[in-house]
Amino acid sequence: MSNSFFKPFKIFIILIIFITIFICVFFIPILPNAAYNPTNSVSFDISSSGYVWPAPGYTTINSYFGYRTSPTAGASSYHSGLDIGAPEGSTLIAVTNGTITFTGFLGGGGYTITLSSGNMKFTYCHVSPIYIVKEGDTIVQGQVIGYVGPKNVYGVKGNQYFDENGNPTNGATTGPHLHFGVRVDGEYIDPLSLF
Numbered sequence: 001m002s003n004s005f006f007k008p009f010k011i012f013i014i015l016i017i018f019i020t021i022f023i024c025v026f027f028i029p030i031l032p033n034a035a036y037n038p039t040n041s042v043s044f045d046i047s048s049s050g051y052v053w054p055a056p057g058y059t060t061i062n063s064y065f066g067y068r069t070s071p072t073a074g075a076s077s078y079h080s081g082l083d084i085g086a087p088e089g090s091t092l093i094a095v096t097n098g099t100i101t102f103t104g105f106l107g108g109g110g111y112t113i114t115l116s117s118g119n120m121k122f123t124y125c126h127v128s129p130i131y132i133v134k135e136g137d138t139i140v141q142g143q144v145i146g147y148v149g150p151k152n153v154y155g156v157k158g159n160q161y162f163d164e165n166g167n168p169t170n171g172a173t174t175g176p177h178l179h180f181g182v183r184v185d186g187e188y189i190d191p192l193s194l195f
């Protein structure tokens with residue numbers, strides 16, 4: 001085999017390497033960030049009503065607000081919030097300015113964060129137990145307040161929720177997602193009405 005036969009092949013390989021480097025440098029940083037995000041702010045869009053979407057980059061609704069057939073034993077047939085599909089570690093942001101009024105494990109909600117603003121309460125359920133906010137913190141709209149949690153959590157006293165293999169789950173959940181609830185004067189409303 002002569003060198004002249006392989007020369008176009010080598011140029012092709014070098015071209016592929018350069019294209020790969022180009023894609024890595026310029027495109028991968030703008031893909032949705034599924035890893036734990038160490039920064040404290042992300043880009044977001046404000047809806048006409050003034051709220052921002054709680055799970056940037058993730059808009060698949062797995063379950064809507066209202067009456068439904070229960071996906072897990074123990075999950076209410078009346079669904080008090082919106083289930084937004086997002087992988088574990090996805091960034092969760094404050095939909096509006098407010099104060100953190102609850103962080104902890106809350107029965108079917110699993111690990112939960114509650115953001116309060118005036119007569120409204122916003123609950124983020126099935127979140128990561130790695131909390132980056134605490135009760136009493138003042139929060140600005142768009143601030144990262146937590147992450148989507150894992151399906152399974154261990155060592156929670158009194159947790160009554162388990163998967164099909166008998167492993168304890170992060171509340172009533174079949175997999176990582178954000179359950180987002182909105183209360184106005186204590187009454188649950190459809191979160192989609194805000195966006």
Ligand SMILES: [Zn+2]
Nearest residue numbers: 081082083179
């Ligand atoms: Zn839900």
